[in-house]
Amino acid sequence: MAIFISSFWVLVVICCLLYFFTKSSNLKSEDGAFKKFQMVYLVVYALAMAADWLQGPYVYALYDSYNMSKSEIEQLFVAGFGASMVFGTIVGSFADKYGRKTNCLLYGLLYGLSCLTKHFNNFWILMLGRLLGGTATSILYSAFESWLVYEHNSRGFDKELLSSIFSNATLSNSIVAIIAGLVAQKFADHFGYVAPFDVSLTVLVIMCVMIVILWSQNYGDAQASMTDSYQSAVTYLKTDSKILCLGLIQSLFEGAMYTFVLEWTPALTPDKATPAEGGETGIPHGWIFAGFMVAIMIGSSLFTILCKLGKVESFMRSVLFVAAASLCVPAFIPENQSLVFISFLVFEVCVGIFWPSMGTMRGKYVPEQVRSTIMNFFRIPLNFIVILILLQDFPRVVIFRCCVGFLCASFVMQQILYKIECRAQEILLPVVQDRKLGQKC
Numbered sequence: 001m002a003i004f005i006s007s008f009w010v011l012v013v014i015c016c017l018l019y020f021f022t023k024s025s026n027l028k029s030e031d032g033a034f035k036k037f038q039m040v041y042l043v044v045y046a047l048a049m050a051a052d053w054l055q056g057p058y059v060y061a062l063y064d065s066y067n068m069s070k071s072e073i074e075q076l077f078v079a080g081f082g083a084s085m086v087f088g089t090i091v092g093s094f095a096d097k098y099g100r101k102t103n104c105l106l107y108g109l110l111y112g113l114s115c116l117t118k119h120f121n122n123f124w125i126l127m128l129g130r131l132l133g134g135t136a137t138s139i140l141y142s143a144f145e146s147w148l149v150y151e152h153n154s155r156g157f158d159k160e161l162l163s164s165i166f167s168n169a170t171l172s173n174s175i176v177a178i179i180a181g182l183v184a185q186k187f188a189d190h191f192g193y194v195a196p197f198d199v200s201l202t203v204l205v206i207m208c209v210m211i212v213i214l215w216s217q218n219y220g221d222a223q224a225s226m227t228d229s230y231q232s233a234v235t236y237l238k239t240d241s242k243i244l245c246l247g248l249i250q251s252l253f254e255g256a257m258y259t260f261v262l263e264w265t266p267a268l269t270p271d272k273a274t275p276a277e278g279g280e281t282g283i284p285h286g287w288i289f290a291g292f293m294v295a296i297m298i299g300s301s302l303f304t305i306l307c308k309l310g311k312v313e314s315f316m317r318s319v320l321f322v323a324a325a326s327l328c329v330p331a332f333i334p335e336n337q338s339l340v341f342i343s344f345l346v347f348e349v350c351v352g353i354f355w356p357s358m359g360t361m362r363g364k365y366v367p368e369q370v371r372s373t374i375m376n377f378f379r380i381p382l383n384f385i386v387i388l389i390l391l392q393d394f395p396r397v398v399i400f401r402c403c404v405g406f407l408c409a410s411f412v413m414q415q416i417l418y419k420i421e422c423r424a425q426e427i428l429l430p431v432v433q434d435r436k437l438g439q440k441c
Contacts (some may be wrong), residue, residue: 002214003338004287007345011294018301019215021169025422034157038165039412040214041148043090047207048104048140051111053180054200055133056291062193078390080134085383087131088138088376095139096229097373100147101211103139103372108208115201118194142375143290149363149371153409163307166356170300174293174352181289221369233373242365245417247378250358253320255385256327256403257351257359262390263399264288264344267330268337288341292348299352312357319357320414321349324407331400337390 063073092109095103110132117129152162184196221229237244268283306315328344329336366374385406389399 002174003341004284004291006293007341008287008291011291011298011345011432015294015297015301018298018305022301022304033155033158034161036149036154037157039170041151041165042168042172043209044104044170044210044215045144045148045169046176047203047210048107048144049173050176050180051200051207052137052204053177054113054184054196054203057181057184058188058193058196061188062118062197062285063126065193066126068126070121072123074374074390076123076126076130078387080130080137081383081386081390083131083134084138085134085380087388089380089384091135091139093226093229093233093373094374095143095146097218097222097224097226098174099217099222101215101217101371104145104147104211104215105208107139107143108211109202110139112175112204115197115204117196121368137249138376138379140371141379143336145274145359145362146220146372146375147218150215150368152363153368154218162275163312163356163360164304167300167304168370169359170303170352171297173355174297174300177293177373178290181286185286220371220373221269224369229370229373233370233377236367236374237377240365242373242417243329243422245413246358246361246365247374248314248381248413249320250378251385252406252413253323253353253354253380253382254382256323256406258382258386259389259399260327260344262386263396264292267334267396267400268341268344270337272307295345295348296352296355299349299354301352302349303353303356306353307423311421312360313414313421316354316357316361316379317411317414317418319350319353321408323347324404324411325348327400327403327407331397331404334400341372346436426438 013323060073062399068076091103091106094106114129114133114136117125117132120126148165149162152165153159183199184299187199221232224232237247265283265285268288270283306312309315323346326343326346334340362371362375389402394402
């Protein structure tokens, strides 16, 4: 127990030091329009993520309180990821044709309906809720970012400032996760396991109101049919190796990340826990989760520093290698709880660097007209990986070894992307030099 609590406070100190260091050296804009734009996006994004975080800790607990069997609960979780893979890919892609603002509002509607289904102790109504929630999740991780990138570029802001927004979004997401966890715990203690879902619904309503009032509408290719959008997305994936590599990197890393989310609790729980060791499970879940979120915040600050030292395509190779190495600990020496916990913290720091890095690279490589469609295509293998893991009764060490394999493959894809980008720059450099020479003449 001591290592979990002491580690949290050590991480808080490190996080504060890094935050103030990066704040003083961070790329800033004195443009009032940019500051307002960033604030509007971050507030709405934080509300969208808060709605998701409020639900997460109590989904399993609610199903269990309804006396659902282990098999039924597993079916509900698989249905959620399956809906994200199938329906989410379709609905999430509507953003390019019918508008990113509209799709973000659809996220609020679908997730709100999902929250309402939690009031019913009926397997099929809860299944409907999982299908709605899984579809909404795909929108959350595509439409909001697509709206941001388009608006940022169309308003003529410095492209370098986009990575700063992604870093701040990761930072705010971690803070929101901690607050949401505390709020959800308070409401669950007083009003039962369904209460956090009602709070989430309230947050979603506030988010939708703010989107309607503060956000403008933007599109990908509004003239193209859905079939044309899918065909264009597939063509880009086939012909542009950078986009394909980026998609594989995201799918493999996030596949490992979501699997980690499902497995960290049993991996840290002693085989024989006693009440004296901290209750029924023997581990303080709240402290551990808070520590993970602070580690992600540290990662977002490190991202800012790394961006000043080199290109994202370059330093992400090291990040992915460290992530793979960190999960080798639970994969090969799972009996050492302290070492496993430290390795999980290292992995979460890598997650904190990964999120803004991927946002930056997607903003650079993914074409605007089919941005949401391609981003949802990226989530298909991710959800397939998680479903595959859920459906297999693998030993825990085997699951973590699979995660290491996914991360190693992600590292290889990042290396390939880096090489492709280097070759592209080598080809482009003489052209740029010739243009400068021509201008001088």
